[in-house]
Amino acid sequence: MSDTAGQPHQAKPPLVADAHAERAGGPNRPVTEVAVGVLVRPDGAFLLTSRPVGKAYAGYWEFPGGKLETGESVEQALHRELHEELGIAIGAVTPWRVEMVDYPHALVRLHFCKVFAWSGELQMREAQSFAWEQLPVQVQPVLPGTVPVLEWFAAERGFADATHTTVGAS
Ligand SMILES: Nc1nc2c([nH]c(=O)n2[C@@H]2O[C@H](COP(=O)(O)OP(=O)(O)OP(=O)(O)O)[C@@H](O)[C@H]2O)c(=O)[nH]1
Numbered sequence: 514m515s516d517t518a519g520q521p522h523q524a525k526p527p528l529v530a531d532a533h534a535e536r537a538g539g540p541n542r543p544v545t546e547v548a549v550g551v552l553v554r555p556d557g558a559f560l561l562t563s564r565p566v567g568k569a570y571a572g573y574w575e576f577p578g579g580k581l582e583t584g585e586s587v588e589q590a591l592h593r594e595l596h597e598e599l600g601i602a603i604g605a606v607t608p609w610r611v612e613m614v615d616y617p618h619a620l621v622r623l624h625f626c627k628v629f630a631w632s633g634e635l636q637m638r639e640a641q642s643f644a645w646e647q648l649p650v651q652v653q654p655v656l657p658g659t660v661p662v663l664e665w666f667a668a669e670r671g672f673a674d675a676t677h678t679t680v681g682a683s
Pocket residue numbers: 547548549568569570575576577578579580581614616619621623656657658659
């Protein structure tokens with residue numbers, strides 16, 4: 514999408530949740546808590562899915578997940594969301610990083626968790642697309658809130674090149 518007004522502001526650094534983060538979009542702006550699952554296969558490939566039609570940033574690639582419901586923990590939300598969206602039952606959840614992203618439509622706190630074990634075949638229950646990716650990722654466009662995760666992977670893996678293709682770049 515070429516609408517720069519729709520681009521989010523990303524808090525920098527540190528990209529962690531703290532009391533100051535609530536002020537990024539105004540003193541009373543509510544924070545939406547989001548659980549995000551980074552499924553990693555034994556060969557190191559990670560799962561990206563495209564945002565379904567009808568949601569903000571439809572067609573952008575992200576890690577699967579969604580908003581916490583009232584009373585849910587991040588882990589509970591992740592189990593529910595990945596079952597709802599992908600039809601899988603996930604095993605242990607390993608918390609990784611927390612990041613605030615200030616979108617025009619929402620101020621979100623993303624709880625990224627790695628998941629190494631799951632059961633069931635992947636089913637795209639929201640008619641999304643999916644791709645198992647290595648760096649650099651081949652799909653585009655990548656959701657702004659997803660880009661830092663690719664950089665964390667790059668740091669972990671000693672990958673020094675561009676992690677993804679920027680929309681509009683040749
Ligand atoms: N699932 C997911 N959401 C992300 C990522 N990065 C990121 O900024 N977000 C943002 O986090 C929020 C998650 O909302 P969502 O629409 O996926 O959640 P949901 O499935 O509960 O949505 P719904 O209530 O419309 O059904 C969106 O504002 C989305 O832009 C990511 O990697 N995965």
